[in-house]
Amino acid sequence: MRSSFSSFASLAVFSVLSTSAVAQVAVWGQCGGQSYTGPTTCAAGSSCVYSNQWYSQCLPGSSTTSTTSTTSTKPTTTSSSPGSSPSSSICPGTRTKFKFFGVNESGAEFGNTVIPGTLGKDYTWPSPSSIDYFVGQGFNTFRVPFLVERLNPPSTGLTGPFDQTYLSGLTTIVNYITGKGAYVLIDPHNFMSYNGQQILSTSTFQTWWQNLAGQFKSNSHVIFDVMNEPNGIDAQTVFNLNQAAVNGIRASGATSQLILVEGTSWTGAWTWQSSGNAAAFGAIKDPNNNVAIEMHQYLDSDGSGTSATCVSSTIGSERLQAATQWLQANNLKGFLGEIGAGSNPTCISAVQGALCSMQQSGVWLGALWWAAGPWWGTYFQSIEPPSGVAVSSILPQALVPFL
Numbered sequence: 001m002r003s004s005f006s007s008f009a010s011l012a013v014f015s016v017l018s019t020s021a022v023a024q025v026a027v028w029g030q031c032g033g034q035s036y037t038g039p040t041t042c043a044a045g046s047s048c049v050y051s052n053q054w055y056s057q058c059l060p061g062s063s064t065t066s067t068t069s070t071t072s073t074k075p076t077t078t079s080s081s082p083g084s085s086p087s088s089s090i091c092p093g094t095r096t097k098f099k100f101f102g103v104n105e106s107g108a109e110f111g112n113t114v115i116p117g118t119l120g121k122d123y124t125w126p127s128p129s130s131i132d133y134f135v136g137q138g139f140n141t142f143r144v145p146f147l148v149e150r151l152n153p154p155s156t157g158l159t160g161p162f163d164q165t166y167l168s169g170l171t172t173i174v175n176y177i178t179g180k181g182a183y184v185l186i187d188p189h190n191f192m193s194y195n196g197q198q199i200l201s202t203s204t205f206q207t208w209w210q211n212l213a214g215q216f217k218s219n220s221h222v223i224f225d226v227m228n229e230p231n232g233i234d235a236q237t238v239f240n241l242n243q244a245a246v247n248g249i250r251a252s253g254a255t256s257q258l259i260l261v262e263g264t265s266w267t268g269a270w271t272w273q274s275s276g277n278a279a280a281f282g283a284i285k286d287p288n289n290n291v292a293i294e295m296h297q298y299l300d301s302d303g304s305g306t307s308a309t310c311v312s313s314t315i316g317s318e319r320l321q322a323a324t325q326w327l328q329a330n331n332l333k334g335f336l337g338e339i340g341a342g343s344n345p346t347c348i349s350a351v352q353g354a355l356c357s358m359q360q361s362g363v364w365l366g367a368l369w370w371a372a373g374p375w376w377g378t379y380f381q382s383i384e385p386p387s388g389v390a391v392s393s394i395l396p397q398a399l400v401p402f403l
Contacts, residue, residue: 090352090401095359100183100223100366101403102141103134103383104338106373108169109145109189116150116163123147125169127374128176133385134372137395138403140182143337143368145189145228146170151212154195158208167215178221185225185260185337185368186216192230192238199227200237202244210248217254224249224259225294225337229266235276238264239283246286258365259286260294260335268303269295269336270319272326282330292365295323296338299350305370308342308380316341316354327363334358336367340381343393351398359402369399 023039025048032040032048042048111122119125126144134142150166152158170186177184192199199205209226216222226245230238242261249259261284263277272278272295284291298305299315312318316339327334339354341347358364372384382388383395 091356091359093360095356096362098359098364098366098402100141100335101368101399102139102143102182102366103369104143104145104371104373105130105173106145106371107375108150109147110375112147112149115147116153116166117147119169123150124374125173126372127384128173130372130374130385131177131180131182135180135182137400139399141185141223141366141368142177142182143185143187143225144170144173144177145187148188148190148194151188152194152208158194158199158204159211162211162215171215174216174219174222178219181221183221183223185223186212187225187228187337189228192227192233192241198233199241200233202240205241206244206248206251208248209245210252213249213252213254213257216257217252220256222254222257224254224257226259226261228262229296230262230264231266233264235264235280238262238277239280242281243284246284246291250287255288257290259291260337261291262294262296262337267294267296267337269297269323270303272323278326282332284332292333292335293327294335294337296370297336297354298339299341299347299354305338305340305381308344308347310341310344310347310350313346313349314353316350316352317357320354320357324357324361324363328361332363334364336364338370339367340370341394342380343390348393348398351394352401355398355402367402369394 024041024043025039040048105126107124107126110124111117114122117123126142131142146166148158151162151170152160153163174184174186190199209224213224216224224245226242230241239261246259246261249257261281263272263275263281265271265275265277267277268275281293284293297303297316297319299310299319300307301309301311303319310316320336323334326332336354336358339351341351355367358367369383369390370381372382372388374384376382376384376388378389380389383390385391
């Protein structure tokens with residue numbers, strides 16, 4: 001795959017030609033490539049830029065319409081400050097590099113109807129070889145979902161002792177990841193429910209997080225992801241639970257690590273306002289001032305991540321726009337804990353647009369693809385190396401350029 005990465009990085013910018021009134025491609029849309037039969041003229045304000053033999057894209061940066069040409073030049077760059085990246089043909093203008101960039105490593109939350117379940121049959125832990133692969137490419141962050149009922153058996157409850165075998169599995173993969181110099185999000189993947197009931201007690205949830213954070217308080221590369229995708233609970237209640245978790249984590253002695261809080265309505269970026277999250281989460285407080293808002297965003301019609309068809313080539317940046325503005329207005333940092341889409345030109349453009357808008361905004365700390373993991377098989381968003389569906393095109397075209 002490195003040869004693909006190298007060719008992708010060596011972008012050639014096509015010359016701008018005058019054109020007659022023909023169908024035009026919107027910014028971020030495909031305008032060329034092997035077997036492509038659509039329009040090759042870009043809308044005003046953008047030009048058609050070569051990515052590889054299969055794909056060219058309309059990118060901002062030209063004041064006139066354009067079509068492809070055999071004439072090419074090297075992409076231009078601009079000077080940048082420390083911690084920033086120069087402009088590129090995919091993402092023009094100076095941008096802030098993500099501090100955290102990587103993938104979800106799914107598997108330990110599988111089989112959630114079988115409690116406690118059997119390792120290797122109902123659930124599995126991430127593969128060290130997958131971690132090695134992404135670290136080798138330059139990614140530095142992994143989110144590890146787990147199931148709370150396996151860590152805290154229902155017979156003893158949330159404030160009872162941890163199951164030592166399952167905790168050992170979690171600790172082993174956490175230590176493997178951080179031993180590589182990477183960061184790991186520990187992610188209770190329970191949607192703010194436990195043993196079939198919504199979690200509503202702030203005191204119980206605070207105690208649970210104080211106990212769990214205490215297991216990892218000495219590891220500075222651990223990131224605490226308070227709860228995956230709460231839903232069916234009003235935003236203020238979810239906020240109160242997140243604030244309690246922050247208090248519990250800090251009370252454990254884990255004072256240096258980043259904490260990520262998630263909102264209701266599956267913590268969707270595109271519904272951050274309508275869900276009530278915007279009204280509630282601006283009040284989040286951390287005595288160590290190291291908390292960020294985690295949002296998720298998929299690019300299919302209902303935002304569920306269940307279809308490989310994206311709404312449009314611009315839907316990524318569009319669905320993040322209001323959330324980005326909210327973060328800026330509230331002087332908060334964001335973290336895109338899940339993004340996913342199909343491996344097709346429209347979706348690749350949409351993911352590129354999303355990540356570009358994030359890096360240009362200066363308020364997003366990072367982003368993670370959903371998902372790697374050894375049991376995804378032919379799932380259209382699988383980025384598990386070496387043969388996950390998203391490895392051949394999403395990885396080199398939509399993710400690697402933003403390292």
